[in-house]
Amino acid sequence: MTILITGANRGIGLAMAELAASRGETVIGTYRGEVAPRQAGIDWQRLDVADPASHKALAQRLSQTALSLLVCNAGVFLDRNQKLDAGYGKPLWDDEFAVNVTGVFLTIQSLLPNLRRTKGKIAILSSQLASQTQASGGNYIYRASKAAVLNLGRNLAVDLASQEIAVGIYHPGWVQTDMGGASAAITPAQSASGLLARFAALDLASTGCFQTWDGRPHAY
Numbered sequence: 427m428t429i430l431i432t433g434a435n436r437g438i439g440l441a442m443a444e445l446a447a448s449r450g451e452t453v454i455g456t457y458r459g460e461v462a463p464r465q466a467g468i469d470w471q472r473l474d475v476a477d478p479a480s481h482k483a484l485a486q487r488l489s490q491t492a493l494s495l496l497v498c499n500a501g502v503f504l505d506r507n508q509k510l511d512a513g514y515g516k517p518l519w520d521d522e523f524a525v526n527v528t529g530v531f532l533t534i535q536s537l538l539p540n541l542r543r544t545k546g547k548i549a550i551l552s553s554q555l556a557s558q559t560q561a562s563g564g565n566y567i568y569r570a571s572k573a574a575v576l577n578l579g580r581n582l583a584v585d586l587a588s589q590e591i592a593v594g595i596y597h598p599g600w601v602q603t604d605m606g607g608a609s610a611a612i613t614p615a616q617s618a619s620g621l622l623a624r625f626a627a628l629d630l631a632s633t634g635c636f637q638t639w640d641g642r643p644h645a646y
Contacts, residue, residue, distance in 0.1 A: 428452040428493055430540075432475055432533055433500030435463045438551070438598050441618035442497065443468050454491075456484070456500070475500045475529030476521075481536040492543035495625055498530045498550045498575075505567040519567055526571035531578060538591075545590040549625045550579040552636070554597045559645040576636060576646070583634035592633040596624055599639040612639075 434443040434455030440463075443455045447467035456473035457463055463470055471487065474480040502525045508514050534548060541548065554560050556572035576595050583593035598621060600611045620639035628635070636644045 427495065428454065428491065429495045429497065430454040430456070430488075430493055430537065431497040431499055432456045432473060432529075433458075434468065435459070435470075438601055438614050438617050438621070439497075439499040440465070441614035442499070442621060445615070445618045445622060454488070458500075473500075473533075475533055476524040478532060481532045485536040485539075488537070488540060491540055492546075493537060493540040494544050494546045496534065496537055496541060496546065496548050497625070498533055498548070500529060500533075501526050501551065503565075503568050505565060508566075514566055522567045522571050523574070526568075527574045527578065530575050534582065541591055542589060547625065547628050548579075548582065548586070548591060548593045549621070549628065550575055550593065550595045551598050551621075552576045552579070552595050554638075554644060556597075557636075557645050580634050580636075587630060587633055590630060592628050592630050594624065594628040594632065594634075595636045596621060597636075597638045597644050 429446050429451050431439050431443050431453065433439040435457035443453050444465060447453045453468045454471055455468045456471050458474050471484055473484050502522055504522050505514060505518050530550060552575050553572040555565065555569045556576040579593050579595040586593060599617045601617045602613050617639050620641070624637055624639065624641060636646055638644050
């Protein structure tokens with residue numbers, strides 16, 4: 427089984443990559459910087475998910491690779507602590523949507539040929555903040571981008587079902603990462619273990635699901 431995880435150089439992505447590799451899976455991890463990470467057992471590939479040329483280059487390098495699972499994990503949270511009256515400038519909207527929404531679509535689009543070879547699966551990391559039931563205010567750009575990628579995943583599930591490619595959307599939990607903060611509820615290892623179990627269970631019967639890291643259905 428070959429898995430590709432975007433944004434695998436830190437946080438939840440790295441925890442998933444290391445755990446999958448330790449189980450004997452072939453893991454391709456992407457990173458955005460200029461220097462590849464050093465973690466062994468992972469095939470590191472450079473990818474800036476916001477850059478169409480970077481997607482094209484990755485697809486060319488992996489043109490002969492069949493993917494069993496694509497995990498769209500790369501994401502940013504740039505509008506933390508912005509003020510409603512004076513914050514949330516247009517560059518934040520552009521940059522956050524370019525990674526969290528457009529970047530996910532471009533990743534899936536460019537690697538569909540690889541997934542078709544095995545009738546693979548697609549896992550998209552969204553957030554509980556995408557749900558209209560979690561409308562507690564603030565963080566408008568992040569919430570909107572995660573709601574958009576939830577909608578994207580649901581519609582991709584419909585269109586790819588005839589190709590026998592299942593798509594799941596997941597809330598990874600409140601995780602102790604740079605994004606989640608040190609006071610978050612669970613560790614990256616806990617989130618990674620739960621998410622990998624969810625991905626393993628994903629099939630055409632459950633395609634389009636929105637679930638938490640520990641297997642609970644999440645309200646849309």
